[in-house]
Amino acid sequence: MEHDFDPKTIESDKLYRDLGLTDDEFTKVKELLGRLPNYTETGIFSAMWSEHCSYKTSKSLLKRFPNESDRVLVGPGEGAGVVDIGDNQAVVFKIESHNSPSRINPYEGAATGVGGILRDVFSMGAHPIAALNSLRFGHLSDERTQYLFKEVVRGIADYGNEVGVPTVGGEVQFDASYEDAPLVNAMVVGLIDHDKIQKGLASGVGNTVIYAGAPTGRDGIHGAAHSSSDEVSEDASPAAGNPKLEKKLMAACLEVAEREELIGMQDMGAAGITSSGAEMAEKAGTGMEIDLDLVPQRDKAMQAYEMMLSETQERMLLVVEKGQEEKFYEIFKKHQIDACAVGEVIEEEVFRIKQHGEVVANIATSALDAPANELPAKEASYFQAFQDEGAPEIVVEGQGETLKALLQRPTIANKSWVYDQFDSNALKNTVKSPGNGAAVVKIPEHDKAIAISTDCNSRYIYLDPENGGKIAVAEAVRNMTAAGATPIGITDGLNYGNPTNPEVFWQMEQSINGISEACRNLNVPVISGNVSMYNQSQGEPIYPTPVIGIVGLFDSLEHVTPNAFQAAGDIIYVIGKADNDFGGSELQYMMKGEYRGHAPKIDLETEKERSANVLSAIKRGYIQSAEDIAEGGLAVALAEKLMRTDGLGVSATVTRSETIELFSETQSRYLVSVKEEDAHEFEKICKDAYKFGVVTDKSAIVINGADGNEVIREDVDELRELWTGSIKQLLKSK
Numbered sequence: 001m002e003h004d005f006d007p008k009t010i011e012s013d014k015l016y017r018d019l020g021l022t023d024d025e026f027t028k029v030k031e032l033l034g035r036l037p038n039y040t041e042t043g044i045f046s047a048m049w050s051e052h053c054s055y056k057t058s059k060s061l062l063k064r065f066p067n068e069s070d071r072v073l074v075g076p077g078e079g080a081g082v083v084d085i086g087d088n089q090a091v092v093f094k095i096e097s098h099n100s101p102s103r104i105n106p107y108e109g110a111a112t113g114v115g116g117i118l119r120d121v122f123s124m125g126a127h128p129i130a131a132l133n134s135l136r137f138g139h140l141s142d143e144r145t146q147y148l149f150k151e152v153v154r155g156i157a158d159y160g161n162e163v164g165v166p167t168v169g170g171e172v173q174f175d176a177s178y179e180d181a182p183l184v185n186a187m188v189v190g191l192i193d194h195d196k197i198q199k200g201l202a203s204g205v206g207n208t209v210i211y212a213g214a215p216t217g218r219d220g221i222h223g224a225a226h227s228s229s230d231e232v233s234e235d236a237s238p239a240a241g242n243p244k245l246e247k248k249l250m251a252a253c254l255e256v257a258e259r260e261e262l263i264g265m266q267d268m269g270a271a272g273i274t275s276s277g278a279e280m281a282e283k284a285g286t287g288m289e290i291d292l293d294l295v296p297q298r299d300k301a302m303q304a305y306e307m308m309l310s311e312t313q314e315r316m317l318l319v320v321e322k323g324q325e326e327k328f329y330e331i332f333k334k335h336q337i338d339a340c341a342v343g344e345v346i347e348e349e350v351f352r353i354k355q356h357g358e359v360v361a362n363i364a365t366s367a368l369d370a371p372a373n374e375l376p377a378k379e380a381s382y383f384q385a386f387q388d389e390g391a392p393e394i395v396v397e398g399q400g401e402t403l404k405a406l407l408q409r410p411t412i413a414n415k416s417w418v419y420d421q422f423d424s425n426a427l428k429n430t431v432k433s434p435g436n437g438a439a440v441v442k443i444p445e446h447d448k449a450i451a452i453s454t455d456c457n458s459r460y461i462y463l464d465p466e467n468g469g470k471i472a473v474a475e476a477v478r479n480m481t482a483a484g485a486t487p488i489g490i491t492d493g494l495n496y497g498n499p500t501n502p503e504v505f506w507q508m509e510q511s512i513n514g515i516s517e518a519c520r521n522l523n524v525p526v527i528s529g530n531v532s533m534y535n536q537s538q539g540e541p542i543y544p545t546p547v548i549g550i551v552g553l554f555d556s557l558e559h560v561t562p563n564a565f566q567a568a569g570d571i572i573y574v575i576g577k578a579d580n581d582f583g584g585s586e587l588q589y590m591m592k593g594e595y596r597g598h599a600p601k602i603d604l605e606t607e608k609e610r611s612a613n614v615l616s617a618i619k620r621g622y623i624q625s626a627e628d629i630a631e632g633g634l635a636v637a638l639a640e641k642l643m644r645t646d647g648l649g650v651s652a653t654v655t656r657s658e659t660i661e662l663f664s665e666t667q668s669r670y671l672v673s674v675k676e677e678d679a680h681e682f683e684k685i686c687k688d689a690y691k692f693g694v695v696t697d698k699s700a701i702v703i704n705g706a707d708g709n710e711v712i713r714e715d716v717d718e719l720r721e722l723w724t725g726s727i728k729q730l731l732k733s734k
Contacts, residue, residue, distance in 0.1 A: 007036035015039075019046035025371075032367040040304045040353065041361045045368070047271035047309055048278060051533050054370035057499045058531045061509055064516040065526035071488050072525050077283075078199055079120040079266060080190070081527025083489040085553050088194050089443065091450060092126035095134070095187040095493040095549040097532035101220075101239075102155075102184040106148045110155030112241040112313050113186045118165065119267035122250050123316065125198035125257035126190025129427060130441045131160050133170035133186050134454040134493060134547040138179030138537070140410045140730045145174075148182050150731070156186070157421035162243035163250065167422035168430050169439030171454050174410040177462075181537040185493040185530075187549040189452055191443065198257050200266030202280035202288050202319045202345050207263055209277070209288060209343035210325065212332050213249050213315035214242065215296035216272070220311030245314045245337075252335035253316060259331075261324040268315040274308045276317040277343075278351045282365040290343035292355040304353060304360040319345060377509050378502035382596075386463055392582045392597040396659040399635070399703070400712045402587070404722055406632045406663075407639060409586055413726035414643075436644065437563035437627060438483040438552070449560060451485035451552040454493075457631070458543035459584035463599040465507045465544055468584075469514025471600065471667055474607045476550040477522050478628035481611045482670060484561035484618045485552030490519060492529035492548060497541020499533050507544040515546060521604040522611070524550065561618050563627040564644035568697035570624055571679050572652060573689040574634060575610055576669035578661050585665045586631045602667040610668055613686045617672075622682040626672045633663040634692075635712070637671045639701060643720040649700040652693025658711050662703070 010016055016026045019042055029037055029045050037045065051057055067075040073090055074082035080094035098113025114131065121128050133156055138145040160167045165188070202209070220239035256262055264284070266276045273290065281288040292307050302310075320328055325341055332339035346352070351368065353361040396402045406412055419434030431449055432440035438453040455476040461468030473490070480487040492515065497504040519526055535542045554560055565572075581600035582588045589595055617623050629637045642648060654661045673695055674682045683689060693703075701719070703712040 005039045007038050010039060010042055011036055016042050016046070019043055020050055021046050025049060028371060033363065038360070040308060041363060043305045043309050044274050044361055044363060047274050048368040049370035051531070052270045053275050055531055056370040056373040057375055057533065058508070060372050061512045064512055066516065066520050067525050067527055069525045072527055073194065074197065075527050076529065079123045081489065081491060082124065082197055083527060083551065085448070085450065087446060090192050090194055091551055092121050092124045092190040092192055093188065093491055093549065093551055094120050094528040095185055095491045095547060096120065096530045097493050097495060098184045098186065099182065099495065099532050099535055102152055102182055106151035107155040108240050110152040110184050111159040112239055113184055114156055114159040115241045115243065115246050115313055116267065116269050117186045117188045118163065118246065118250065119316065121188045121190040122253050123198065123200065123265050123267045124190065124192065125196045125254070126192035127254060128165045128188050128190045129429065130189045130439065130452055131165050131167045131186065132439065132452055132454050132549065133167070134456065135170065135172045136178040136183035136545060137174050138176055140174050140727065142179065145179065146731055152182065152184055153418050153421055159241055159243045161423045163247045164426050166424050166426040166430055168424050168441060169434050169452060172415055172418060175543065177537060177543040179537050181535045181542050183495050183535065183545055185547050187454060187491065189450065189551060196257065198262065198265050200280045201264035201284040202286055203284040204263055204321065205286060205345055205347045206322045207319050207345045208322050208325050208341050209290060209345065210318040210320055210328060210339055211295055211342045212252070212318060212337055212339040214245060214312050215298045216307055216310045217298035217312050218302065218306055218310060221306055221309045239311045239313050241313045248335045248337055249314050249316065252332050252337045255331050256318070256328055259327060261321040261327065263319040263321065265316060265318045268317055270311065272308070272310045272312065273317065278365055278368045280317065280319065281351060282368065285349065287346040287348045287350045287352065287365060288343060289346050289352040289354065292353060294340060294342040296338055296340065304355045308353065375499055375505045376502045377506040379506055380503040386597055389597045391580045392588055394582045394587060394591060394659060396663060399658055399662055400714050402663065403635045403639060403712060403714065404719065405590060406586060406636055407719060407723040408726040409590060410727055410730065412586060412632050412636055414724040415727065416724055417727045417731065431560055438479045440483060440560050442557060447556050449554040449557055451480050451483040451554065453479040454547055454549045455479060456545055456547045457584065458545040459595045460599040461511050461546065462543040463584045463595060465510035466514040467599050467602060469511035469546060470518040470602050470604060472546060472548045473515055473518035473522060473524065474602055474667060475628065475630060476548040477524065477611055478670070480550060480552030481614050482561065482563060482626040482628050483552065484559035485554050486615065487522070487524045487550055487552045489527045490524050490548055490550050492526055492546055494529065494531045495535055495542065495545040495547065496533050497536055501541065504541045511544050511546050518604055522608055559619055561623060562625045563641060564625055565641050565648050565673050565695045566624045568648060568695050570673040570675055570695040571691060572650065572693045572695060573672050573674060574669065574692045575614065575672065575686055575689045576666065578634065578664040578666045580660055581664045581666040587663050600665050600667050607668045610670065610688070614670055617682050617685045622674055622678040624673045624675060626670055629669040629671055631665065633665055634671065635662040639719050641671065642701065642716050643723055647697065647699055649696040649698040649716060650693055651696050651702045653704045654711060655706050658705055
């Protein structure tokens with residue numbers, strides 16, 4: 001591969017466009033350098049100014065997120081955010097997308113997504129204790145969707161299981177919007193002591209830059225940096241992952257993180273050496289010089305451009321005190337990881353690259369901070385029409401059959417086919433594993449635990465981006481509350497279509513406004529995250545999908561609350577009345593074949609009050625089980641609480657419209673069970689709860705209408721068979 005282009009040729013033939021720079025950006029590069037860039041420098045600017053590395057289109061919007069609280073120790077800007085959990089301990093967490101690589105090579109794309117987010121967390125010095133995912137695919141009846149689904153899940157499972165970090169939860173949804181553009185978001189949570197937090201800094205002039213991990217190859221050149229910043233090229237080649245090497249690298253990095261001679265450490269993620277080196281220097285207010293002849297290479301014929309843009313996996317860049325290098329080499333050697341010095345920290349604030357005794361790039365670190373890309377926003381053409389339509393009217397005839405049909409919808413159906421492939425208890429600390437509401441992981445040697453979840457209903461956000469953004473945060477908070485945990489922080493995986501489309505940029509802006517408002521009202525800071533754009537399916541933008549990864553804290557393991565019913569005789573309460581909220585619902589699509597009209601309304605003050613009340617009742621021991629009411633409405637939530645039990649049933653009465661009360665997706669509602677002797681005290685705390693029924697010792701759901709006639713009578717075992725078998729049957733159909 002020949003890249004010896006003369007700088008004048010790069011300009012005259014507009015070769016920079018092939019690398020992702022616009023004409024205006026190339027002009028800006030010339031101004032910053034005071035000269036024409038060579039090919040390697042053009043590639044470096046292209047990578048660092050890409051959407052994936054620079055957030056140039058979104059960074060002005062991201063400033064709207066609240067990112068401070070009494071618990072936040074490290075906010076956005078580092079490898080991951082850090083939140084205090086008491087006892088000099090903290091959790092480190094972040095979510096990242098690997099959408100474009102997973103579209104091209106679903107197995108490797110998903111696997112390397114897990115590897116990359118693991119490195120973001122252990123680069124901070126934190127021990128990864130849990131992984132989650134948030135996945136979106138087209139309709140599962142489609143043959144290619146089945147292939148993507150199977151391979152993505154296999155990639156996540158193989159990598160996570162081999163590394164030994166438990167995959168404890170996640171979510172999967174299916175919609176035509178993602179038919180040719182799957183979303184693969186991976187989240188990792190780590191545990192660390194306050195005094196051991198590492199940052200990606202290249203400080204201390206004269207200190208040594210160490211390269212550790214796999215030798216650099218031609219993997220993924222123009223990978224994440226460009227594929228997440230423009231329309232996907234089908235001939236792109238995602239990097240391959242090596243989980244066995246990752247496990248060794250993680251152990252080595254966690255050991256070197258204990259050394260006081262370590263100055264900084266960062267994962268070589270998107271744009272590889274370029275992004276890690278430049279970012280570490282820029283954050284420290286220093287410069288960095290790297291000699292590519294010292295960098296381990298799979299092919300000695302690689303040119304500087306290729307080496308700087310390579311996205312070979314399982315690599316780290318460290319800065320250590322000068323003269324202390326041997327201590328680090330010994331640790332890496334013990335873990336069978338190659339490590340060597342490749343450069344040094346310099347006083348001049350430049351990113352300088354040498355190869356074969358010549359300077360091949362010399363760029364001021366400040367110049368690599370991309371200028372903000374201000375794009376126009378235009379209200380989506382469909383939005384006002386949907387607002388004018390109001391709330392969709394739906395009437396269900398045959399509630400039992402409707403419930404059975406909903407339970408077989410892939411978005412609602414049991415996901416055991418997915419999580420049975422994961423080792424969800426690899427570290428023996430998982431209290432609540434996948435399929436049981438929010439995941440719960442105990443903190444060793446302490447009477448406390450964390451709850452973790454990923455959430456986003458993109459249909460609501462499509463219909464009403466601002467309102468849908470609020471709902472995404474509120475649902476995540478409800479998942480924490482129902483588990484018995486206090487929400488302490490959020491990481492967001494923001495997935496959108498092409499932002500140069502003014503309507504897509506409007507969706508992004510409005511949903512971020514909604515997320516920001518909900519975070520402020522519900523007191524959960526955004527401490528890390530990722531933005532993925534240009535997610536287009538067959539030329540059309542995906543539904544806006546800002547995934548909310550959330551972590552909550554249990555003061556005591558006693559507060560961990562089951563989401564399944566516990567005992568016959570317990571009283572079943574619904575907290576919050578249902579309204580006519582079917583816009584964007586699973587029922588609407590099942591019956592009408594489309595999403596339209598008003599999304600469900602949400603009142604953040606009501607959300608906050610109910611969350612506080614439910615948490616208070618849990619901590620006082622009054623609630624035996626709890627679950628939020630989400631997709632499919634009350635009937636689905638009721639069935640799910642039963643199908644996770646053995647031998648229990650429900651006898652209940654609907655007092656109003658059966659369709660609305662059983663299937664509406666009205667927000668801010670919970671389904672809980674309470675011992676009869678605690679009912680009075682529970683009702684004093686949760687004043688807007690109403691008795692819906694009672695748990696029975698007969699394995700059936702029996703629901704009567706207001707007139708006393710049965711509207712549903714279904715055997716729980718039969719429902720369970722439909723619920724658990726749906727995805728497996730669909731996957732066997734091709």
